[in-house]
Amino acid sequence: MLKRTISIVLTFCLLFMLLLTSCAKTPEAVTPAEPEPEAPEVSEPAKDTEDEPEPDDEVVDWWEPYPEPVTITIFNAMATDAIYPDGDDIEHNIWTREYKERFNIDVVTEWVSDDYATKLNLAISSKSLADMFHVDNAQFAQLKEAGALYDITDVYEDYVSDGMRSLMESDPDVFETAKTDGRLFGTPHLHYGYMSMPNYVWLRKDWMEEGQYEPPETIEELEAIMKDFMAKHGGYGMAIDQTLRYLLYMTPCFGAYHDIWVDGDDGTIQYSSIQPEMKTALETFAQWYKDGILDSEFASKDYNAMIEDVVNGKVGAQPFLNWWGYAVGPDIIRNISDKAYFEPYALPSADGKKVMHPVPFPNSAYSVVNKDCKHPEALIKLLNFKYYIANESVALGDKTVEEVTTYTGNNLDHITRPFYFQNPLDEFNQYVEVQEGLRLGDSYKFNSPTAQLKYNCALDFLERGDPDGIGYVLQVGADRCSYAVGKSDVEEDNFIRSKLWGETPEIVLEYGSTLKDLLVEGFTKIIVGAEPIDYFETIVENWKAAGGDEATAAVNAAYK
């Protein structure tokens, strides 16, 4: 017995010692490595680049192919929506062939992943990085801190084309986030533009026609419509899910905004979700729950369960983004009928004030260059090329719309990462073109190949009843499509931009989604009546104590 006890004790001692030694070792391991990443690393690659392009500074032609073949390794994210011509794939396609032919660049894909962020984290920690790849905000900050990125300030200045520059710098706030101390470390991917920012309340078309309702202008009118739907068709009023994501799309009706940072009354920046307007919104939602407008089971329904109810005709209203038609449209048409789809309506106002749409900081990815890369300018060249194909080639008469479609159609423009960006003006312009096309018919000549594609797909539904075309119809191709309803919001700039406009402070990242979760949990309790409305005050206190105060201070420090 004694012997055994001793042996156990010894084993634990050994274990503990192992632990101790490993901990003790670390300070040593840290010190020698520390100066390396934090010290002048940042400026060092800059020197390299100054040497190279300086001599022929003025005559740099980004079209110039390399005399010798240049190999650029990249990482890519799976683009599930792309449809390739026979024999092509994400590694070998029209883009990679053009890179070779026009620039003598062999783009070699090291890996493609459908879980890109995780895979990239692994690559970062094992220090096996490709020459060029794209990163999210957090990874961008980490790599910059570690000095692992190439300072592309000079190659950008030397090689960027005029068109590409105007796009990149169209939103200086976004472009600025790619810089540290005035030096550029990546190119932002930008975003889909303000046209895609407003959310809508989607109402079932055939039920609306049956009741001959006017578009709801106020919350009361919307409520009346939903109650009428329930009386006639059973089920419940509005489809939402357990995360409250979709229900909270309704808060702008009450002047409340979820999860952005706004100006407080005292001049500081405050978190929008804890403002008193949110309480008003929750009060209404709780009443809706009591009245059966909200599904009695929403608290345990995830996204798929919510959509299932919509597709099965249990509900006639749903707050959603502009692309409801793609997400739910085809299924509901196949399941019920080609009249059963939903149509978008502007969010009604609860208090007669104009409804503003919350806009979080929209850029979420950057293309970056490994600091060991020999040809950092290739990034800019190939970005220029993408811009040329998408925005200039047709206007210059180099290519026809059909030819460009072979590059950008079938979502093939999504496979070019890291030589990738979104054009914030595209959505709006394409919408205008599709509408022109519908008005003028075949006589209209499209400027944008993507617009033509959307037009064709919309016609698939309108003329041939193909359910897969409904997404295009409800986004750009009808009198009542989401962009038609939201157009005035873009023109009048009915947006409230988050004050957190740029990099997210690290402290905010460290809380993960726990701060938001705390609110969602509390809001849910109020809505289902498990807590009275005044519980809102408690939620706010909890939020502040859980780190909200700290986050608020950090955001104020960074953006005030």
Place this chain on the structure above:
Amino acid sequence: MRKFKKQWAYHLMLLPGIAAIFIFSYIPLYGLIIAFQKYNPALGFASKWVGFDNFRHIFNQPNFVRTIWNTLYIAFFKILGGIIVPVFFSLLLNEIRHTRIKRSFQTLIYLPHFLSWVILAGVISDILSVNGIINQFISVLGFKPIPFLSTPRLFPWAMIVTDIWKGFGFGTVVYLAAITGIDPELYEAAIVDGGTRFQQTLYITLPLLAPTIMLMSILSLGSVMNAGFDQIFNMYAPIVYETGDIIDTYVYRLGIEKAQFSMGATVGMFKSLVSCILVSLSYFMADRFAGYRVF
């Protein structure tokens, strides 16, 4: 030493196993240092040293303590049920004379063990929903339907019961095997003495099964801080965070989603420490009260 000379071949055979454990379990212990760092994957282990900041950050979260409680609560009842139910079932199955019926029961209850929680979560959500089969039955009996998965009071029990249902087949097979190993002469002697079948179970099978039960309990105590991430993650919702949010799901939302590796490592280390204490404790208790030892 003389003993070693005689047994060296056996020690040699142990070597690959020890090597594997050393490489895959001990060397990675070094990675625990990221719990004391502000880990940046691009810098690796050379990240900034922050001491106990990460621990402070996590324990300052007002909702962290409740996740510890939830974890222990759910895990404890899962372990308890995971012992009682299989023992009970194996005793019952053991009494079935007809081998084919016995075997098919054994297989049937073993089957759910192989299903992934991702799939089962969908099935169980349907069964337990307000329109599900259980609630339809409750309605027929004239009661109000119960939303099991969105009632904080009931959610942990839904997790416990479904987990036991999924896993008890495996335990049953283990106990059945142990019962098969019991010397039949004991039963014969009991029959001669006029012992009923119930008495045989109570005075022969159960006592001889006790060491196996003890072993299984101690083994399962190692998972007392694991309340089943994949099960709960696939079935919980904000409304039941209060009672259903366990350490693992909380850490997932705190750290893993946003690649905050240090937070994950910090909680992992905390969990290991607590488990280590609990397992040692239960081990000594098993020794003290049941005379059961591994070493």
